[in-house]
Amino acid sequence: MAPVPAVSLIVPTFNEAANIDELLDGVCAALPAGWDVEVLFVDDSTDDTPAVIQKAAVRYPVPVSVLHRDAPEGGLGGAVVAGIARTNRPWIVVMDADLQHPPGVLPELVEAGERTGAELVVASRYADGGSRGGLDGGYRMAVSGVSTMVTKALFPRLLRGVSDPMSGFFAIRREAVDRAGHGGGAGQDGGLRPLGYKILLELAVRCRPRGVAEVPYEFGERFAGESKSTVREGLRFLRHLAELRSSDKRARMVAFGLIGVSGFVPNLLALWALTSATSLHYAVAEVLANQLGVLWNFALLDSLIYRDAKRGNWAGRLLGFAALSNADLLARIPLMMLLVERGGIGPVPATVVSLVVVFLVRFLLVDTLIYRRAGAMTRKEGVGRTAEAAREVREKRAA
Helix, strand or coil: CCCCCEEEEEEEECCCHHHHHHHHHHHHHHCCCCCEEEEEEEECCCCCHHHHHHHHHCCCCCCEEEEECCCCCCHHHHHHHHHHHCCCCCEEEECCCCCCCCHHHHHHHHHHHHHHCCCEEEEECCCCCCECCCCCHHHHHHHHHHHHHHHHHHCCCCCCCCCCCCCCCEEEEHHHHHHHHCCCCCCCCCCCCCCCCCHHHHHHHHHCCCCEEEEECECCCCCCCCCCCCHHHHHHHHHHHHHHHCCCHHHHHHHHHHHHHHHHHHHHHHHHHHHHHCCCCHHHHHHHHHHHHHHHHHHHHHHHHCCCCCCCCHHHHHHHHHHHHHHCHHHHHHHHHHHHHCCCCCHHHHHHHHHHHHHHHHHHHHHHHHHHHHHHHHHHHHHHHHHHHHHHHHHHHHC
16 A cells, blocks of 8 residues: 655644634545654744634644744744754645635645656646636736746746646655755755745745656635735845845856956946046056945845845955956956057057956855855854754654
């Protein structure tokens, strides 16, 4: 006989007191006989949701517990990761508490994973037989559709086979998550760094599950409470997309290059002003003009590309960045002078050529010395804390 599936159901909640009984009724009614299931609510509420969960827990045949977080770090995604660290079943299922995710689909997700061997099974509104009818109005439907298209366009390979990367209803094997937590098979950087409410995207990109399956479902109407989809969450989602995309070194190099190109503008304008309006030698003018480009590039890189890999204060990072950026003048200035005096071209185009030549070396040094090495240390510390919490849970269960 096939082994009985063992499932940790993780339900992030924020002021969902009115939905708890209805949700647990649906979950228990849907579970096949004999399944080993635990339900963990990870709660960030400001109302009496935790008390409602504790009161309801005694009425159900499956273990039901609640983890209330005083500081909701990472939003809904952070809640899911906290829940993963405190459970130990081989299958992890994530669903919302508002009944827009029908509990009857839960066993279908796990059964599809067992049947196909997939490590990730997504409940999809866009698969054949699915529907997103529960979205409130045309605006939310349009936002959902555009977000899905943008996300799939940014990660065409990693999201191949996932028609609904914005889904919050899915099952994933713990072994896939463990690979991400220990840095293996989770992309360039490893580790989970959730931000906002699109945790499936985080897991699919960083864990790189081996095999993906989908189960269609009809997105229902909210049973009670208010939607958590806000403009603020939308902005956090866009920030999360940028961080996920920049976790790949090739993508960071492209972004580094684009920002470097944008830095040509203040650099070259300052060079033109200094060589036109003063009697400075063009080499001296380039040294001065370069400082404006350095400040421009640092501000964009530090706030957009490396915002999740910062360590120490901004002044230290700026000094390190400026040191590396100015060190390349040792190569650029002689090359520029050679192009001007031997090649017969002007200072401005000579500067452009020299900037391009040293770009790759500068990217590798900045990426490794200023940011990524520090970021890797920070993530390693975070992964260690998550693994330690998971070990504590397993030891308590064994005792």
